[in-house]
Amino acid sequence: MGKTETDNTTGQRLTPQREAVLQVIREREDHPTASDIFEAAKRRLPSLSYATVYNSLKYLREAGLVREISFGDCASRYDGVIDRHDHAICSVCGKLVDFDLPEAGELMRAAARMSHFKAESVHLTLTGICPDCRES
Amino acid sequence: MGKTETDNTTGQRLTPQREAVLQVIREREDHPTASDIFEAAKRRLPSLSYATVYNSLKYLREAGLVREISFGDCASRYDGVIDRHDHAICSVCGKLVDFDLPEAGELMRAAARMSHFKAESVHLTLTGICPDCRES
């Protein structure tokens, strides 16, 4: 009784499975999909199941330890860098790159004013052509 | 021969099916998924097939008539507003609202500078709490 949906008083929470998933995401430079993560994490924890990866991702997302990013391809990607940043995606090769727009704070306030939302975070996506693809 | 992949010299292009899909998207206030669109468009064109909806969406997207937006739920949503704009998503109820940030032009240049991409477009997503949900 008196238990809320964000109850945190019982359970071990950051379990070995969840930790493995987190480490995989953090160690990678790129932004892996759930199936990339499953394969890599299974090497450390061979009994790991696919559903646990999804459960772990859900937990880690809610705990603010990873971020989910998704484009129109029905395969979310995960990002272990916690601090606020933005993404640039190449319209030619699909490469995904992180960068940080310093004026994000003002941006968030401006967006909140326009939308009448109480702001929590902003995220900017630039679509364009990456340096590598520009050469051809 | 001498035909390129973006050839536009033959074919009728904006077919009745594609037009029906476009109209469905434009008439709706919200941002429907492919399956929402399929159901609504099928009412006008009963022979319509699911694959045609995807084909049409692909064509309309490439023609710049609709925009695909996706969040972490593996079900892209479509937006029929042609002019550039941004989105605010409510972290409580999931509502998706359009708004336009006037400083998007500068923003795009700044983002291009930071990422070293050749800019094509920017899109900003604000996460927060919508006016309705703020009341509770």
Place this chain on the structure above:
DNA sequence: TCTATGATTTAGAATTAGTCTAAATCTACA
């Protein structure tokens, strides 16, 4: 230490989104 309880994991089934294929249709045009 034992046990009850709730949290978590597991395997696999089920669901859902999206793509592919091949045959049928359609359109424009020679």
Place this chain on the structure above:
DNA sequence: TGTAGATTTAGACTAATTCTAAATCATAGA
């Protein structure tokens, strides 16, 4: 008309994600 290329259709297929039920685990209290 005849043909070529574009498009549509139905349905199979694949991949992503969620669900379910049973097994396991960790913790707190007896």
